[in-house]
Amino acid sequence: MESLIDAKLHRLGDLSNDDRGRLEGLLSGRRRAAAGEALVEEGSRPTFSTLLLSGFVGRVSTLADGGRQITAISVPGDFIDLHGFLLNTMDHSLVALSDVTVAVVQHTDLKRVTEHAPRLARALWLETLIDAAIHRQWLVALGRRDAGTRLGQLICELYLRLEAVALAQDHTFQCPLTQSDLADMLGMSSVHVNRSLKVLRDTGLVRWRNGQVWIDDWTALTERVAFDASYLDLKLSRSSSGAPIARRRTA
Amino acid sequence: MESLIDAKLHRLGDLSNDDRGRLEGLLSGRRRAAAGEALVEEGSRPTFSTLLLSGFVGRVSTLADGGRQITAISVPGDFIDLHGFLLNTMDHSLVALSDVTVAVVQHTDLKRVTEHAPRLARALWLETLIDAAIHRQWLVALGRRDAGTRLGQLICELYLRLEAVALAQDHTFQCPLTQSDLADMLGMSSVHVNRSLKVLRDTGLVRWRNGQVWIDDWTALTERVAFDASYLDLKLSRSSSGAPIARRRTA
DNA sequence: CGAATTCTTGACTAGGTTCAACTCCGGTGG
């Protein structure tokens, strides 16, 4: 478990050992929650953020008519809800999509530390920017991709994110999400998730059974769904060389 | 123009006069761009961020098949592309949706200042978190709302955001977006935008003609499209009192 | 082993796309 935290802290950029120690020192406790439990409720004002150690957590918005949209999914190693650190009230819930374990970070501690460690603050800021980059990718998918493509892209994304924390390898991974969870992420009905999954299965691209996913043909899948992983590979920018303002007609 | 900057800085939270001065000092120059020009290209590594002074800018992702998705829209007073400050390469373009003016902030200056002014850094972080909150709201809309609702919600959002910077009042505002731009934001065809707009017009809720929008019945519109403005009203959290971890079955 | 989810499949429906034609409007040049 500690190795997961190490791996994550490493990915956060080239923090000094000081900063890394500061951050590890913040983790003040552990909590567990069972699948279906809300870690943080919409409308509440949490006093802590958490680092997800095991399991899957979804950001869930519930509509008046009972509809659900999962706007993001966190995998082990992700900070959950750094948003709650700066925002007054939660505009969505954080729900355990499987049994989960989290490490708790008190906002008061987080505030104190970030005021004295600007590089660390920047690393955490970056973490939320990566969230935003994933949000944008999902927006493109929901707005302009068909159902099968959205599903395939999500499977690719999950695989790479899990592989990055050593929870997936050889194009297979465990995934506790139900088809209904997938539907709420992909903005479609669970029936259609099922049908789309069947197409991926019948074309030999992906098998998904009993909570285990096998990507049988990674190359064909990424081509079929036009998956470009670059949005997941975001790192803290170091130097600042680059091109001047671009001027080009797009219309 | 300076009053716009003042208003914006004020909204960023209770910065000290020192911090406010620091931020104003960052604005190193002005640029103009005509509708259709790209301010920042996908794949580039910008060395500056900008504050939008006039006009509208969209974050645009272009698909291989020519499809476009606008994942966010910036109105005057918004910082554009703080993302580019920390991320290595742009995963999308920033395109002027009308003629625009921007104030430029060099990343090197931004970096120096945020390292010595943690509160200011936090205010800018917050700015990107608000972007993310809007992203989530759009995700919910794209995933779970029908076309008319999405359109109505966008009109409500635009009105409130423009009103906050004194560019809208009395439920009317100027909006240079074409129906095709709207389509690319709402993930639908421009034909269907036109039809949805006609429904809003015929039911007496909204008129949109020659770049001018009138919301004829705000109350009815917000009810019709279940618009909840709270996600736009996000402020820097000050104290840190709140409820402990919530435990509730949602399934 | 029985109950409750979850998954699977079929039949029908509806919201939205596509294609195409036509209109409206502002700008431009003869």
Add this chain to the structure above:
DNA sequence: CCACCGGAGTTGAACCTAGTCAAGAATTCG
């Protein structure tokens, strides 16, 4: 001054993707 032009808006008709409803099969869990 007006005729033309191009971009934006408007509308109809045919088509299609995905949703809904419903029922049965498979899994998991107590």
